[in-house]
Amino acid sequence: MMFEEKPEGNGSLVDENQLYLGSRHQANGKPGASGKAKFSARQEANAKCDLPRKSLNRYTWQEIQRHRQETDQWLVINRKVYDVTGWADRHPGGRKVLNHYAGEYATDVFRAMHPDPDIVQLYLKPLLIGELAPEEPNQERNKNSQLVDDFQELRRTLETMNLFNANLGFFSLHLAQILILEALAWVIVWHFGSGWLVTIFISCLLAVAQAQSGFLQHDMGHLSIFKKSKWNHLLQKFVMGHLKGLSVKWWNNQHFQHHVKTNIYLKDPDIDVDPFLLIGDLQPVKYGRNKIKFINYEKQHLYFCTVGVHLFTPVAFNLKSMKEMYQRRYWEDIAWVSSSYIRYFITFVPFYGLFGTLGLMCLVKFLESPWIAYVTQMSHIPMKVSKEENQDWFSTQVLATCNVEQSFFNDWFTGHLNFQIEHHLFPTMPRHNYHKVAPLVKSLCAKHGLPYVNKPMLKAFGDTLRALKKSGALWKEAYCMHPQT
Known part of the structure; x- marks a missing residue:
């Protein structure tokens, strides 16, 4: 909240x-x-x-x-x-x-x-x-009072260790990385022209910048980087609205629901992707018993890795964001997002023309989208998806999330969202401190008999597809075995 x-x-x-x-x-x-x-x-x-x-x-x-x-x-x-x-x-x-x-x-x-x-x-x-x-x-x-007390004691320990204090230098370097990549893309097309090799290369640069903007945007929604709130608010608008082109209010409304009720049916909008995909064990059976078939869900894992990942950013993020902005008249967000597109057109229309620039934008989204889709989904889709069980905060987050092993590349590639367990337990903690917290969280899980899942990245990608395949098989079984009601 x-x-x-x-x-x-x-x-x-x-x-x-x-x-x-x-x-x-x-x-x-x-x-x-x-x-x-x-x-x-x-x-x-x-x-x-x-x-x-x-x-x-x-x-x-x-x-x-x-x-x-x-x-x-x-x-x-x-x-x-x-x-x-x-x-x-x-x-x-x-x-x-x-x-x-x-x-x-x-x-x-x-x-x-x-x-x-x-x-x-x-x-x-x-x-x-x-x-x-x-x-x-x-x-x-019904809640485990000892676990609740232990978790609160852990939080007090982390606060004493000042692990909720953000390092301004860390986030400044992250922002500088994004701005340099975008500036470099313009310099390259200005110097070498708009040939197809150059176009592909700068599209890759811009896709990296957009993905990293997404990770920085994620931070801005949770953290207080500056002591004065007006600077935090302005930075969030700049990163989300201008760099990423998304509505801040839309993101807040969606993302905070995801955090407070992770992987809970009808409460976490991130798993509410039907009729395009069916996630978990309950939803596929419900669709199967009711003979609902918008697509062949038995093959949804194939649709996801060939088509779905490329539509994730432009459809699930950008179109939904635009729709909510205009329906709810978020005028400030509309102004920030408009400034993002205006900057894009001013930068590249002289080289590509209007329709060429639109094509470039689509290519960048096409390259960025699989990256964001796998990073955001690999820690949740394979985990527990359930109806509301009113568990304690610690258990809910640990059972619904998993980590990806730490390395310099994994940390950069995921924006430190490979520490998804720690991020969900402590959303307002700056991500450069997650690795310091992880051993303590793992110890608390062991004390209370909860799984602390930590995977290699490729296994995490594969588990996402295997979870979708399993859900599709459940749908197929229910679809074939139960008469229409």
């Missing part, structure tokens, strides 16, 4: 510390006259420090779990109960992220997704409506 991004209106994290709430509750827990209220979050926090503490309403888990509808959402963070119903529409990570944790223990996911929890507390205070009753455990009774 992401509370801390700025509201619309200026470049700061909190717009003069004003918080507009469409909640049914004011800070004192009573309904407002119009159902809506304006609060100064910082003033509210300061006022509560000056006033004697009032007793809070106390709730059981059974009561909290009744409030998990889209129109009625409570969640628990550090034993405090919050009504986030009215806040959901303004949540920078999207309303669905909150809905996915409604009625649940959200302490670990809340801490994982927010780089600066102190700022987020300003947003939380007006939403506070009570606390867990003293006899209630910190989390639902």
Whole structure:
């Protein structure tokens, strides 16, 4: 969940510390006259420090779990109960992220997704409506409380080691790499002309730049590189919008859902790719029993590695991003993405003409897309895909992700997303620190009997195809054995 991004209106994290709430509750827990209220979050926090503490309403888990509808959402963070119903529409990570944790223990996911929890507390205070009753455990009774405690202790250890602090030099070099590759492509075509060999070569350079922009874009969505939030916000817009050509708001809404409910049907949009592909064990059987056949899913692994990987970036990313931008009128994102295409045309139209430049853009996407598709999918498709089981944060992420062995090339080629387990457990940790954390995470997995999967890269690529082939076989079996219902 992401509370801390700025509201619309200026470049700061909190717009003069004003918080507009469409909640049914004011800070004192009573309904407002119009159902809506304006609060100064910082003033509210300061006022509560000056006033004697009032007793809070106390709730059981059974009561909290009744409030998990889209129109009625409570969640628990550090034993405090919050009504986030009215806040959901303004949540920078999207309303669905909150809905996915409604009625649940959200302490670990809340801490994982927010780089600066102190700022987020300003947003939380007006939403506070009570606390867990003293006899209630910190989390639902079905969760492994010892594992939850051990994971929180691990996080405190990592914070003490300053492993959540970003190295500005590391990310500056990454950005410089991208800018140099794009500039080099222009210099080459300017000096050598637009022959087909030159075109292929600069397409490769630009594809590398685009792939690395994608990895840097991924960082910008999670990290606080600068101490001042307005610079973080501007850098994210520049990398995602201008360099990569994607809508920041679309990416946030999609990607944060993926992080908070990884590989969970109907909650993780990254596995919601039907009818083009069927993933996991449940979805193929459902399609087979209902005689649904948009393609021959028995051969979907072949479609993926020949056609799907090339459509991944231009269709799954760019077209979806454009569609949401224009449907929801994300004007700021539209301006940034437009600047990306304008720069491309200004750079290459003098050499290739309008249609030639469009062809060059398609070629770059064609080369980049398999790279991004395999890197992003190899750590999830072969892993556990399930319905909601309401497991603890640590178990959910470890079972749904896997790592790829570390090497200088693997780290560069994947943008350090080869440490996918660590990235999902600690999304706000800068990726240059993942290798330091991995032994500690592996040790905690061993203590609690959880698998810590670490593969060679080629095996990870192969496992992706084998998982798709297995899902296709399940579909075929169900399709042939069950009569249409």
